[in-house]
Amino acid sequence: MILLRRLLGDVLRRQRQRQGRTLREVSSSARVSLGYLSEVERGQKEASSELLSSICDALDVRMSELMREVSDELALAELAQSAAATDPVPAPVRTFNAVSVASLTGVAEDRVTIKSPADVVAGVAA
Known part of the structure; x- marks a missing residue:
């Protein structure tokens, strides 16, 4: 079964790693807990559109x-x-x-x- 949350988490992790940034840096900038961002990246939590917007802003990546x-x-x-x-x-x-x-x-x-x-x-x- 293909889970969208896992694919989304994989893409978010790659974006963060391409920038050489840590979970802590991005979570602080996005104003989301480190643990929750980690769970989103691992595909364990579904991110709301508001949360995705904050993470994208923190990564300076357009949501599109x-x-x-x-x-x-x-x-x-x-x-x-x-x-x-x-x-x-x-x-x-x-x-x-x-x-x-x-x-x-x-x-x-x-x-x-x-x-x-x-x-x-x-x-x-x-």
Whole structure:
């Protein structure tokens, strides 16, 4: 089962880590407890839109960018889930974001555009 809260938490953690910031720094800036932010990042708590807005402000990331990345991750997870359901022998599944596609294809990260899961499959095959 794909849980949106886990995908959202993964994306938030990657955003924070890309900036080299600690949970403590972001929780203080977002005015949310360290423990609660940690639970959101681990996908254990559902974040309200108000909380997401505060975290995005603290990370200086537009919520639309965050949700776009979550949407890409969700599309890939759905694709992997449907492929696993139709395959008689389960194959290992790996999700890719723009950073990992860029590293696999040798294309600069800011040049990777993922419009659909098929783009990722094509990008990885290239």
